[in-house]
Amino acid sequence: MDRRTFIASAATGLLAMPLAAFAQQQDKIWRIGFFYFGSRQSSLDTGRYNAFVQGMRELGYVDGKNVIIETRFGDGKIDRLPSLTAELLRLSVDVIVATGSPTYSALRFATTTTIPIVVTVTTDPIIEGLAASLARPGGNFTGLTDTAADLGAKQLELLKATVPQLSRLGVLLNPDNVSHPTQMKRVMLPAQQVGVQVVLAEAGTVADIEPGFAALAQERANAVMLFGDTFFVQQLQQIAQAALKHRMPSIYLIHDYARAGGLMSYGADVVDNFRRAATYVDKILKGAKPSELPFEQPARYLLAINLKTARALGLTIPQPVLLRADEVIQ
Numbered sequence: 384m385d386r387r388t389f390i391a392s393a394a395t396g397l398l399a400m401p402l403a404a405f406a407q408q409q410d411k412i413w414r415i416g417f418f419y420f421g422s423r424q425s426s427l428d429t430g431r432y433n434a435f436v437q438g439m440r441e442l443g444y445v446d447g448k449n450v451i452i453e454t455r456f457g458d459g460k461i462d463r464l465p466s467l468t469a470e471l472l473r474l475s476v477d478v479i480v481a482t483g484s485p486t487y488s489a490l491r492f493a494t495t496t497t498i499p500i501v502v503t504v505t506t507d508p509i510i511e512g513l514a515a516s517l518a519r520p521g522g523n524f525t526g527l528t529d530t531a532a533d534l535g536a537k538q539l540e541l542l543k544a545t546v547p548q549l550s551r552l553g554v555l556l557n558p559d560n561v562s563h564p565t566q567m568k569r570v571m572l573p574a575q576q577v578g579v580q581v582v583l584a585e586a587g588t589v590a591d592i593e594p595g596f597a598a599l600a601q602e603r604a605n606a607v608m609l610f611g612d613t614f615f616v617q618q619l620q621q622i623a624q625a626a627l628k629h630r631m632p633s634i635y636l637i638h639d640y641a642r643a644g645g646l647m648s649y650g651a652d653v654v655d656n657f658r659r660a661a662t663y664v665d666k667i668l669k670g671a672k673p674s675e676l677p678f679e680q681p682a683r684y685l686l687a688i689n690l691k692t693a694r695a696l697g698l699t700i701p702q703p704v705l706l707r708a709d710e711v712i713q
Contacts (some may be wrong), residue, residue, distance in 0.1 A: 413450045413668055416476040417441075418467065418490070420483025421615050423456045429639055431503070437478060443503075457486065459617040464489035478664050482628030483613040484560065487513060487524070494523070499673040501663040502526030503656050506611045507648040508678050517652045525673040526663055528680050530611055530636060535570035538634045538649050540604045541686070543577060545647070545693075546557045546632050546703050551580050553604030553623075553631065555595055557586045557612045566610045582700045591617060596625040606632040609640075611650070619643040623692075632696055641687035641712055646696065649683035685709045 417435065419426050426432040432454075438444060444450040453474055455467040458472040459527055468489045471479060481490060482503045490500055491512065500579055505511055505528050515685035517528075531678075543549050552574055556563045565581075574581050582602040609615055613620060615639065623644035626633040636650025659679065672709060687710040693700050705711065 392568070396691060407514070410484040411449070413478075414476045415450055415452050415664060416471040416474070416479035416481075417452050417454045418457075418471060418479055418481045418486050419455070420457045420459065420486045421617050422458045423454070425617070426456065426482075430654045431482070432659040434654045435660055437504075439656075439664065440657035442661055442665045445663070450607050450646060454487065457483070466492065468493045476487070479659050480664065484511060484562075485613060487511060491524075493692070496523040498523060499667045500524045500526075501660050501673070502651055502678075503660050503666070504611070505678075506530050507565060510562045510565055511672075514678055517680070519675060520678060521674050524677040525678060527659055528678055529651045529653055529656060530566075530682055532569055534650065534684075535566060535610075536573035536609070536637065537575070537624050537684070538608055538636070539570060539573055539579070541647060541649055541704060543579070543697060544701055546606050547581055549605045551582055551602065552606050552637045553599035553602065553607040554581055555599070555607060555609045555615075556583060556585050557610075558615055559614075560610070560612050563610050564616045570608065584648055587614065589621065592618060592621055592625055596612050596631070599631065600629040604631060606634075607637045607686050609633065611636050619645070623658060625655050627692060627695060630696060638685060638687045638710065641689045641692075641710070644689060644692055646689055646692045646698075648685075649689045650684060652683060652685050687712065 453471060453476060457463050457467060464485055477502060478499045480501045480503060481487060484485045487502065500523055502513060503526060504525055505513065508514040508528065515522040516612060552658065569581060571581055582599060582604055584595040584598040585591045620642050620643045626645060630645045634647045634649060636646055636648065637653050638648050639650040663676060686708045688700055688708045689712040691713065
């Protein structure tokens with residue numbers, strides 16, 4: 384072999400190595416866990432699961448072709464989560480896309496830091512123990528948040544505009560949610576600034592919801608605000624009905640609440656979070672470390688108003704508030 388032939392052969396070999404590695408990457412069938420605290424039906428009814436699948440498809444991942452999505456649903460039952468977590472781990476998934484604080488807790492206790500976990504919604508990943516900071520999570524959790532520090536103040540502003548006589552704001556808390564005390568602090572100051580007193584009630588189970596609203600009514604609350612919580616999401620209709628029964632204008636952060644009969648919802652586009660979660664999965668599969676992928680905060684908030692509920696409460700929604708609405712439910 385002469386010198387020219389040797390150089391050409393060596394160059395061909397060097398080029399073939401990364402191309403072969405790339406081909407293997409392309410041929411690989413990735414296994415993704417989709418771990419949802421609620422029911423399968425609720426993930427479909429809200430469009431969340433389909434948004435994630437669509438986001439994956441937009442990036443070139445097709446379920447059953449180059450990716451297998453292993454779904455697990457907790458049906459809102461915390462005691463089911465450890466066994467579901469164990470099932471996903473036995474499947475050796477490459478990434479887990481998770482929803483719900485109880486789900487995150489189950490994963491934290493059961494997984495090693497080698498399994499990347501993409502969070503679809505969290506009020507505060509630092510308080511939940513998922514990240515050292517938003518910019519550099521530092522562990523195996525990353526993903527998207529569904530709120531920001533000023534959300535409570537903006538929700539209070541909407542309630543005050545709709546209920547001008549608002550003087551006592553009821554807040555329904557889940558005592559098991561570690562982020563609720565922080566959210567409470569973020570509401571107290573703006574409430575004081577506009578002369579509104581805050582009164583509290585707790586609900587951590589279905590049986591607590593009606594007594595919680597009864598307690599707020601006894602405290603003469605003019606309206607009620609609910610903080611982001613996985614349990615609340617599973618009980619939107621019951622919460623909306625309880626608020627209407629006690630004649631309390633109410634606000635929550637996801638659109639589904641207004642559709643379920645609540646007066647208003649104002650918060651991030653959570654369905655889009657599930658589509659965006661696919662971009663995190665894509666980056667991780669291409670080699671990015673979750674510890675270095677910043678948690679993404681909402682870029683846009685959506686307002687929905689239920690006029691049927693407003694009429695039942697004897698309220699007239701001010702025109703400036705109506706003009707801000709992204710969705711008006713008749």
